[in-house]
Amino acid sequence: MVKDSSLPWRERNFEGIDLVEADMGIEIDIEKCTGCGSCVSVCPFGVMELINDKVRIKEGCNLCGACVDECTFEAIKIEKAEQKVSEGYKGVWVFAEQRDGKMKSVAYELVSEGRKLADKLGTELSAICLGHNVEDVEQLICYGADKVYLADDAALSDHQEDLYTELLLDLIKKHRPEILIAGATAMGRSFIPRVAALLYTGLTADCTGLDIDPETKLLLQTRPTFGGNVMATIMCQAKRPQMSTVRPHVFKRGTASKERKGQIIKVDFKKEAVTSRTKLLRFIEDLTEKVKLDEADIIVSGGRGLGKPDNFQIIKALAEVLGAAVGSSRPPVDEGWISYSHQVGQTGKTVCPKLYIACGISGSVQHIAGMGTSECIIAINEDPNAPIFQVATYGIVGDLFKVVPMLTEKLKRSRGTA
Amino acid sequence: MNIVICIKQVPGTTEIKIDPKTNTLVREGVKSIVNPFDAYALEEGVRLKERYGGKVTVITMGPPQAEEALRETISLGADDAILLSDRAFAGSDTWATSYVLSKAAAKIANYDIIICGRQTLDGDTGQVGPELSEMLKIPFISYVSKVEEIKDKHIRVQRMIEEGHEEIETTLPAVITVAKEINVPRLPSLRGSMKAKTAKIAVWTAADIGVETDKAGISGSPTRVVKIFFPKREHKSEMLEGTLEEQVEKLAERLEKIV
Numbered sequence: 001m002v003k004d005s006s007l008p009w010r011e012r013n014f015e016g017i018d019l020v021e022a023d024m025g026i027e028i029d030i031e032k033c034t035g036c037g038s039c040v041s042v043c044p045f046g047v048m049e050l051i052n053d054k055v056r057i058k059e060g061c062n063l064c065g066a067c068v069d070e071c072t073f074e075a076i077k078i079e080k081a082e083q084k085v086s087e088g089y090k091g092v093w094v095f096a097e098q099r100d101g102k103m104k105s106v107a108y109e110l111v112s113e114g115r116k117l118a119d120k121l122g123t124e125l126s127a128i129c130l131g132h133n134v135e136d137v138e139q140l141i142c143y144g145a146d147k148v149y150l151a152d153d154a155a156l157s158d159h160q161e162d163l164y165t166e167l168l169l170d171l172i173k174k175h176r177p178e179i180l181i182a183g184a185t186a187m188g189r190s191f192i193p194r195v196a197a198l199l200y201t202g203l204t205a206d207c208t209g210l211d212i213d214p215e216t217k218l219l220l221q222t223r224p225t226f227g228g229n230v231m232a233t234i235m236c237q238a239k240r241p242q243m244s245t246v247r248p249h250v251f252k253r254g255t256a257s258k259e260r261k262g263q264i265i266k267v268d269f270k271k272e273a274v275t276s277r278t279k280l281l282r283f284i285e286d287l288t289e290k291v292k293l294d295e296a297d298i299i300v301s302g303g304r305g306l307g308k309p310d311n312f313q314i315i316k317a318l319a320e321v322l323g324a325a326v327g328s329s330r331p332p333v334d335e336g337w338i339s340y341s342h343q344v345g346q347t348g349k350t351v352c353p354k355l356y357i358a359c360g361i362s363g364s365v366q367h368i369a370g371m372g373t374s375e376c377i378i379a380i381n382e383d384p385n386a387p388i389f390q391v392a393t394y395g396i397v398g399d400l401f402k403v404v405p406m407l408t409e410k411l412k413r414s415r416g417t418a
Numbered sequence: 419m420n421i422v423i424c425i426k427q428v429p430g431t432t433e434i435k436i437d438p439k440t441n442t443l444v445r446e447g448v449k450s451i452v453n454p455f456d457a458y459a460l461e462e463g464v465r466l467k468e469r470y471g472g473k474v475t476v477i478t479m480g481p482p483q484a485e486e487a488l489r490e491t492i493s494l495g496a497d498d499a500i501l502l503s504d505r506a507f508a509g510s511d512t513w514a515t516s517y518v519l520s521k522a523a524a525k526i527a528n529y530d531i532i533i534c535g536r537q538t539l540d541g542d543t544g545q546v547g548p549e550l551s552e553m554l555k556i557p558f559i560s561y562v563s564k565v566e567e568i569k570d571k572h573i574r575v576q577r578m579i580e581e582g583h584e585e586i587e588t589t590l591p592a593v594i595t596v597a598k599e600i601n602v603p604r605l606p607s608l609r610g611s612m613k614a615k616t617a618k619i620a621v622w623t624a625a626d627i628g629v630e631t632d633k634a635g636i637s638g639s640p641t642r643v644v645k646i647f648f649p650k651r652e653h654k655s656e657m658l659e660g661t662l663e664e665q666v667e668k669l670a671e672r673l674e675k676i677v
Binding site for chain 2 (some may be wrong): 025026044045059060061062064065066077080081083094099108159161162165185186187189190191193194196197198200201202203204205206220224225226227228229230231232233234235236237238239277278279280281282283284285286292293294295297298322336341342346347348354355376378382389390391392393395397398399402403406410411414
């Protein structure tokens, strides 16, 4: 039963018979419902319940349709107009992001993954690179691209998203790819949705799994939602291209082969035709971060257990030996011990490094949502019941002020840097 | 200044639990809250109003109970709140949501700035802000960490990116999304709470804002959730044992293998 019935509407809904469903886009045919309850057990959101041997839907239905598929009596109906399938779209595209002429690592990761998708579809893989004097463009071919569309212009070096939006939109309209994947970086998350909005197509953010449905040949996009508590697989059935963003490090970079052949196609960029409404006035580099969290292979993070700002030195010393980035859970940021740019977690950055070392971090749901997919997690905490140990690969129950410096020294010695 | 804030009512995520028997989300007793990221958007809107004068209007698309979230925003300094609620909106993905919001913004008209949170706590996509800007054909800046100045229909802000901060200028009207760094949201004032109790919350339906229903809700959404499952949490944890020295020794050995 719904307990928090502080609002009159809820009482209304649960007193009457022909209720909530009418406003939710899902309807239950009371005549056909036998009250078998099979839909109740398949509802991933737990919003179905049996009242007087009839099924009811509570607040929170996502119209996912799991109950419709399960019901053998055809008692549940979701009303939905059929969309017309866009036709004539072919090929897989990867948006290859660069900054200051240097290719971002996520570009290679996505080209490697895009190659697999293109092979499953038996189609071409193209990488799209927009920038100025970009190095290593041919590397995109070595990692698996058949074609690279390259726009090179000084106007693109400021990575103004207005120009990127226009240019990518034009290319998509012209070449009509069926799939487009891009990195879920600050830039990708800002301008890719704009492209999707203009194309009236679907975009799935922060996918952790991409695959091709063998039957329909459509892209299956799997992503965490509800702070990583639930995984959802999403499809874009009728609109094209099917678009996804993927965070750095989620997919592994394949092996580059110099033998691979491909074509670099210069894209004509008519800068007179587009103007950027935003203007970059200056860039203020974050000097507190030697290694950037988002792209780091190793992250050493400190939490409330550090007790005071100066103690971040212990974390920084270990990070230095490992060539790692320095992260933090939320409490030190809230306390002002370290800047927000270091915060890992749901309200900070989501990271996926090879190795994550959590020192004095208890492991709240929100923190784990931001680092739980790391390949290897090491937890050092005094409290043996800290939730962080449930996701840790290796755990040490102990005083971080002893463990961390000892580990730093040991690593220094074994690396001959002491 | 006409300031519009977009918010969403979400389940308080810390309270999300999974029933181990049925493997479904336990919703009993889960409180709905204003998406925490939107609290920063609202606070910034109220601060801009305090700096430059004007009016703060909050909009949300949701079921009737989302009215509760709108009342909360009034207690926090919003002047006006509008609920966009219609059966035709149910099941909207980010495209359809942005579309509905854009229609509401068009009806409000004369807005100078639209502020959204960076993302929502439940969906986590962060797509509605940028999609909304394109539907309204106005400039967009994401992850704003500081509003430097608004002058002569121009706004100058700082935004966060991976490498640091950028100072960017654009023309108004514009859509911005804000980072947590931007402010510390205030608590409800007594006066605000009183106002919230009696405030009239307008409800706009699809017809009220001229939404074409085949572009909204589940019918208008390009994406569809086809499967929902719970991540496997079979984690083989190894707790290192022995004296502290031995534990650190073991850890260093394992570390060397990984890095």
